[in-house]
Amino acid sequence: MRAQMVSAAGLCLGLAVCGSPVAAPPPPIATEHLEVTHLPAMNAHWAFLFDYAENSEIDARVFVYDADHFRQLGQIDAGYYPGFAISPDKKMSAVATTYWSRGWHGTRADVLELTDNSTLAQTREIVLPSRRMQGPPTAFDISYSPDQRFLFVADLTPAASLTVVDLNKGAPVADIDTDGCVLVIPSGPRRVSSLCESGRLLSINVGEDGHETSRSLSAQFFNVDRDPIFVQGIPTGNQVRFISFLGDVYTVTFGAGEPRFDAPWPLVSAAERGKWRPGANQFAFQPHLARLYVPMHVGREGSHKEPGSEIWVFDTDRHVRVARWVVDRKRYGGVIAVQASQDADPVLYAVTENSSVLMMDPRSGQIRHVEPKVGQTVWYVWTP
Amino acid sequence: MKRSRLDGWFEKSTRSLAQRTSRRGFIGALGQALTGAALLPLLPIDRSGLAAAAEPPAAKHDDPLACDYWKYCAIDGFLCSCCGGSSASCPPGTTPSPITWIGTCHNPLDGRDYMVSYNDCCGKTSCGSCFCNRNEGEKPMYRLSRNNDVNWCMANDNPNYHCSVSVILGVAEK
Numbered sequence: 053m054r055a056q057m058v059s060a061a062g063l064c065l066g067l068a069v070c071g072s073p074v075a076a077p078p079p080p081i082a083t084e085h086l087e088v089t090h091l092p093a094m095n096a097h098w099a100f101l102f103d104y105a106e107n108s109e110i111d112a113r114v115f116v117y118d119a120d121h122f123r124q125l126g127q128i129d130a131g132y133y134p135g136f137a138i139s140p141d142k143k144m145s146a147v148a149t150t151y152w153s154r155g156w157h158g159t160r161a162d163v164l165e166l167t168d169n170s171t172l173a174q175t176r177e178i179v180l181p182s183r184r185m186q187g188p189p190t191a192f193d194i195s196y197s198p199d200q201r202f203l204f205v206a207d208l209t210p211a212a213s214l215t216v217v218d219l220n221k222g223a224p225v226a227d228i229d230t231d232g233c234v235l236v237i238p239s240g241p242r243r244v245s246s247l248c249e250s251g252r253l254l255s256i257n258v259g260e261d262g263h264e265t266s267r268s269l270s271a272q273f274f275n276v277d278r279d280p281i282f283v284q285g286i287p288t289g290n291q292v293r294f295i296s297f298l299g300d301v302y303t304v305t306f307g308a309g310e311p312r313f314d315a316p317w318p319l320v321s322a323a324e325r326g327k328w329r330p331g332a333n334q335f336a337f338q339p340h341l342a343r344l345y346v347p348m349h350v351g352r353e354g355s356h357k358e359p360g361s362e363i364w365v366f367d368t369d370r371h372v373r374v375a376r377w378v379v380d381r382k383r384y385g386g387v388i389a390v391q392a393s394q395d396a397d398p399v400l401y402a403v404t405e406n407s408s409v410l411m412m413d414p415r416s417g418q419i420r421h422v423e424p425k426v427g428q429t430v431w432y433v434w435t436p
Numbered sequence: 437m438k439r440s441r442l443d444g445w446f447e448k449s450t451r452s453l454a455q456r457t458s459r460r461g462f463i464g465a466l467g468q469a470l471t472g473a474a475l476l477p478l479l480p481i482d483r484s485g486l487a488a489a490a491e492p493p494a495a496k497h498d499d500p501l502a503c504d505y506w507k508y509c510a511i512d513g514f515l516c517s518c519c520g521g522s523s524a525s526c527p528p529g530t531t532p533s534p535i536t537w538i539g540t541c542h543n544p545l546d547g548r549d550y551m552v553s554y555n556d557c558c559g560k561t562s563c564g565s566c567f568c569n570r571n572e573g574e575k576p577m578y579r580l581s582r583n584n585d586v587n588w589c590m591a592n593d594n595p596n597y598h599c600s601v602s603v604i605l606g607v608a609e610k
Binding site for chain 2: 108132150232247282354357
């Protein structure tokens with residue numbers, strides 16, 4: 053072999069000598085200058101992919117992803133068991149998290165970190181009391197008031213409470229006991245609500261100083277013993293949709309008065325009930341299409357966290373199922389979370405148990421792109 | 437003997453937590469979410485673990501290193517058996533969570549239901565081995581006494597979650 057190579061080289065040299073023009077070498081590669089990439093302007097097809105980093109839980113992060121160009125734009129670090137929220141004006145991302153002075157031990161510090169979504173640079177830190185709820189991601193671990201004056205943080209020690217952070221002052225200003233009710237669901241200009249074991253909704257009004265001015269407890273709207281609702285409610289405008297373990301949809305509407313509860317409607321037929329069940333960390337609603345997306349599986353009592361083998365699609369105006377999309381579990385894994393962009397030309401995201409992210413056409417279910425393994429354990433998706 | 441040791445441990449841990457916690461809602465949450473052996477007779481017994489009896493008979497249920505071990509019927513996390521501990525003991529250098537939640541698992545090997553305490557072992561970062569997520573009788577976090585999503589290391593001096601155990605507290609009376 054070596055002899056053949058030498059021979060071929062000699063032939064080439066011979067040809068050149070015989071008069072063939074020698075190709076000019078290409079110009080050198082231009083000098084590079086190290087710089088920091090500038091983010092493009094945010095659009096509705098950005099996705100904030102929440103990686104819980106389950107195998108190294110002090111190292112959660114949120115990947116910022118562009119679903120138009122199928123590329124990662126950057127990262128927001130998120131620490132330990134974080135809560136996450138995008139501000140109502142979309143300009144900021146908020147992370148409530150916990151650090152220790154020596155990595156995994158030492159002095160504990162709970163902090164609220166605010167990141168500028170135009171640069172992904174952290175611009176502000178507010179120290180929190182060390183009682184933050186450490187749980188799975190939901191839309192209600194932390195939440196902004198609609199005018200962004202306050203940010204609410206769910207606490208659990210295991211006594212349940214909430215911390216009110218005044219973003220103008222840059223400091224926590226109130227600690228409000230929630231009587232065992234959990235999470236912080238924004239429900240008015242100066243109101244936040246929590247889910248209670250009694251199947252009721254506790255709503256707390258706060259004043260301009262962030263302190264409680266009044267509270268009210270709704271009538272029971274679900275039954276935790278018969279059919280509990282997932283805490284992963286879907287907030288859209290002034291409504292939140294909750295899915296129950298057996299597959300009923302509970303819609304709560306917030307207004308000036310007390311919350312209004314629509315009559316629940318079923319995702320399953322009588323024959324399917326108890327067999328086909330919802331199961332996921334996240335469900336999705338697309339307001340322009342009036343479509344609800346729910347990962348479903350054939351299950352039993354206790355299977356409510358099993359990944360979906362199918363995504364079922366519902367018309368939320370007519371309360372009917374309009375599609376069943378079978379997921380290739382062997383190829384992608386079962387679906388553990390779905391999210392939809394909120395624009396008129398939307399993208400549907402489906403996160404699988406393999407931490408793959410599928411980008412789908414929310415009208416047809418066609419897969420447009422697959423990110424096969426994102427980070428460690430992506431469990432939730434936020435969209436601006 | 438084992439029960440007595442657990443009793444003392446729970447009681448001490450619960451008292452210690454109570455002394456560190458003076459919040460108004462503590463008693464309400466604690467009474468449901470925990471706890472000490474003295475409180476055990478007051479706890480409702482979740483018999484939904486009976487669903488395990490419907491699993492295929494070929495399932496073994498008796499390997500503490502496997503997620504289908506009968507005691508793990510509602511465990512959510514890394515099995516301490518794979519992390520240097522056992523199904524009922526924390527790995528060296530970690531600290532048991534003083535608070536937890538209590539469920540019922542059916543043992544198909546002897547036909548009995550057992551009350552089990554799902555404790556987390558704390559103080560080191562996540563073990564990362566043998567992740568297991570079973571949820572028989574598990575409820576969302578608004579029913580904290582039946583929830584396995586929250587970090588039950590939350591009240592430890594070092595609340596880093598490492599792994600989970602399932603400790604038999606006794607036979608569940610029918």
